[in-house]
Amino acid sequence: MQVDEATVKRIARLARIRITEEEARSLETELSGILAWVEQLDEVDVTGVEPMTRVVPIKLKMRDDIVTDGEIADQVTENAPMTTEHFFVVPKVVE
DSSP: OOOOHHHHHHHHHHTTOOOOHHHHHHHHHHHHHHHHHHHHGGGSOOTTOOOOSSSSOOOOOOOOOOOOOTTOHHHHHTTOSSEETTEEOOOOOOO
């Protein structure tokens, strides 16, 4: 896939990156090369290959999903300027 200078400038604008005309021409070549390399990955036959998140299969440890307050609510809110029943009180910002 070839990337033209207008596309490079649009990508830079979307990314909020200021680039010069010279940088845009340079990035045009670099981005085209990167996309060509990614297109090569489409040629790889992955039929029968299971998706994986890591090289070594690891089973995550499971724990009971129990909702608690951590039993330290007093410690959590002790430095807050205003609290009510272990909740932080904040000023209203939207009317």
